[in-house]
Amino acid sequence: MSNHELCDIYRQKSDILHGSFDMEHFAVIQSIVRAGLSGDRDALDKQIERLRERLQKAGDVKDAATLERLRAAARDTQEMAPSRVEISRALIVGEVLDPGINPPIDRETGARLCTIDFPTKSDQSPVYMARVAETVEGLLHEWASEAALQAVGVAPTRTLLIYGPPGSGKTVSAHYIAARLGLPLVTARIDGLISSFLGTTARNIANLFDFANRYACVLLLDEFDALAKLRDDPQEIGEIKRVVNTLLQNLDLRRNFGITIAITNHDRLLDPAVWRRFETHLQLGEPDEHARDVLIKRFLKPIEAPEATIRVFSYCLARRTGADIERICTAAKRTLALSGESHDGPGLFHALSSVLARTPYHDHTPARILATDQEAFVSLIANDGEISLKQTEIGEATGYGQSRVSDLKKAKRHLPLMEAMHAQ
Numbered sequence: 001m002s003n004h005e006l007c008d009i010y011r012q013k014s015d016i017l018h019g020s021f022d023m024e025h026f027a028v029i030q031s032i033v034r035a036g037l038s039g040d041r042d043a044l045d046k047q048i049e050r051l052r053e054r055l056q057k058a059g060d061v062k063d064a065a066t067l068e069r070l071r072a073a074a075r076d077t078q079e080m081a082p083s084r085v086e087i088s089r090a091l092i093v094g095e096v097l098d099p100g101i102n103p104p105i106d107r108e109t110g111a112r113l114c115t116i117d118f119p120t121k122s123d124q125s126p127v128y129m130a131r132v133a134e135t136v137e138g139l140l141h142e143w144a145s146e147a148a149l150q151a152v153g154v155a156p157t158r159t160l161l162i163y164g165p166p167g168s169g170k171t172v173s174a175h176y177i178a179a180r181l182g183l184p185l186v187t188a189r190i191d192g193l194i195s196s197f198l199g200t201t202a203r204n205i206a207n208l209f210d211f212a213n214r215y216a217c218v219l220l221l222d223e224f225d226a227l228a229k230l231r232d233d234p235q236e237i238g239e240i241k242r243v244v245n246t247l248l249q250n251l252d253l254r255r256n257f258g259i260t261i262a263i264t265n266h267d268r269l270l271d272p273a274v275w276r277r278f279e280t281h282l283q284l285g286e287p288d289e290h291a292r293d294v295l296i297k298r299f300l301k302p303i304e305a306p307e308a309t310i311r312v313f314s315y316c317l318a319r320r321t322g323a324d325i326e327r328i329c330t331a332a333k334r335t336l337a338l339s340g341e342s343h344d345g346p347g348l349f350h351a352l353s354s355v356l357a358r359t360p361y362h363d364h365t366p367a368r369i370l371a372t373d374q375e376a377f378v379s380l381i382a383n384d385g386e387i388s389l390k391q392t393e394i395g396e397a398t399g400y401g402q403s404r405v406s407d408l409k410k411a412k413r414h415l416p417l418m419e420a421m422h423a424q
């Protein structure tokens, strides 16, 4: 837990001591302070959780939720420093792939059949919901524990299919997994393999797999659904069948050599026989509220936005993908930098409002309200329990004074706008 987060917790504790909370919690607060000062992280976490439970029980849901958010944020900072997994030697065979080695090419066109990326320290961990993080960590754990699995007669998973909408972090996930394993990533785009001379496609596939099997690497088959799309062309049926068969044979053979990841946007389009070839299926989607907060914090850097600003961004960017969040945060930073406003809550608030106004139509009501009328938006968040911001926090995030926030809240300025939007 960083000093900054500790300070937040202490500040919160000091709020508690100065009135808004009951003194019955003082014993827990003392334990928190003791654990914090002694630097015992586990004890600190446990005591904070104790306080959270008590607040929750006492009906102080908002403050309990704030504590939980602080704990979760501290957990992420820890998780964001991934260590390299020591992969079992028996699992990955092959020569060392060094940067001097050229990728195989299509003999007719001379085009490269794959690109090769070497792991770097900067391969930052993607942000996952708990379910996805568990699957990814589970796979890494399997690859590091081959002997334990062998003892019960099973091998680690070697084939992973990642699917989800555009911009949900599929490609960054493949890069991240390869980096954690300390292996180069050999990426082939299936549409690149499918030569305009269909007859040579099967040969391209075979050449690609030969190359990947020769070296210690992770093979990534991106845009996997290109095959399925081709199947719709009735003239090519015979040829496509041949290509799919070559691919399946090569996938089966590769199981003895190394790890393969395939990516698709359209999981339904995939041939069931292809689908079955992959032992683990990882579904990515829009980040949940917590993952959104983490992504927003990351993409707003180097600006250290106040917690309330992160909440406002997160509230407006619900149901957006990681790539959307990155794009909007980057645009907001650009707008802020050129506006001359200070790099704080209100500056970011105005920047977000103008970025959303320029963003193509979307149906998320809070984002549309902020794009249209900032005062109506302040009224919306002051009235909406879902975002659970206190009036002081709303002030910090938007720059509106307490009494103005209170007036806007009472006037319910957002309602006419919402009605007009729903009537459209």
Ligand SMILES: Nc1ncnc2c1ncn2[C@@H]1O[C@H](COP(=O)(O)OP(=O)(O)OP(=O)(O)O)[C@@H](O)[C@H]1O
Pocket (backbone or CB within 6 Å): 125, 126, 127, 128, 164, 165, 166, 167, 168, 169, 170, 171, 172, 173, 265, 295, 321, 322, 323, 324, 326
């Ligand atoms: N879960 C995530 N964690 C971190 N960054 C993410 C995440 N999802 C998306 N991004 C950001 O969005 C950008 C696009 O992600 P990526 O290229 O992995 O998406 P994709 O799912 O492969 O999309 P496409 O289907 O269009 O290829 C990345 O550069 C990354 O910064």
Ligand SMILES: [Mg+2]
Pocket (backbone or CB within 6 Å): 170, 171, 172, 222
């Ligand atoms: Mg991609």
